[in-house]
Amino acid sequence: MILWAGLRAGGRIDIGSREVVARWHAASMDHAEVLLIGGRAGVGKTTVGWEVSALLRSEAVAHAIIDGDFMGQVHPAPEGDPHRAEITERNLTAVWANFAQRGYRRLIxxxxxxxxxEATGMFERAMGAGAGIVRVLLTASDATARERLVGREIGSELEKELEGSVGKARLLDQRAPAETVRVATDGRLVVDIAREVVAATGWAGPHFARRS
Known part of the structure; x- marks a missing residue:
């Protein structure tokens, strides 16, 4: 059972309690927003995410950032949770609760x-049903993704990553919702990619979009 302390002075809250979480969402998370940055392995999600954070900091935009891969990075998978979906959601809920209690409303x-x-429900449950969601799909050619993955020297799982990257790129291209903002990364500087992503959120205001 995951417990999070500090919502109320001296209090402890069971993150697994739907009633408690629902009440807390209603009181504290009315205007949460999340920027989802997806894309195949090797497309540069983490790098772009950190550059987006840097640009938002330069504009004095309060936010938090989470690398979703770490929310379910356990071995073996928990009993009854073979795809690690439950532990990922519970960890996201706990971490976001901590951010939100301190006044943060925007998440990368x-x-x-x-x-x-199918990921929408997790964010709505973790951040509140009214959470605003901006989806950005980073894209790259097979050749570009391979070059980046090889350059990362990710060790024994390189071939697995290369094979999986191709399949996931096709799946994402076919199934990403129509409102998803697609941002090409081939041959572009990280800062330029990140500026396009920030402009898509509107978080930095219209002046930022005009400069982009």
Whole structure:
């Protein structure tokens, strides 16, 4: 059971309690927003996410950032949770609760499949049903993704990553919702990609979009 302390002075809250979480969402998370940055392995999600954060900091925009891969990074998978979906959601809920209790309302979340429709429920449950969601799908050619993955020297799982990247790119292209903003990354500077992503959120205001 995951417990989070500090919502009320001296209090402890069971994150697994739907009633408690629902009440807390209603009181504290009315205007939460999340930027989902998805894309195949090697497309640059983490790098772009951090550059987006840097640009938002330069504009004095309060936010938090989470690399979604770490929310379910356990071995073996928990009993009854073979795809690690439950532990990922519970960890996201706990971490976001901590951010939100301190006044943060905007989240950057990077994860390969996060932009797909079936992920929506997790963010609504973790951040509140009224959470605004901006989906950005980063794209790259097979050659570009391979070059980046090889350059990362990710060790024994390189071939698995290369093979999986191709399949996930096709899946994301076919199934990402129509409102998803697609941002090409081939041959572009990270800062230029990140500026396009920030402009898509509207978080930095219209003046930022005009400069982009």
């Amino acid at each position: 979340y990077t994860n390969t499949m996060s932009v797909l429709p």
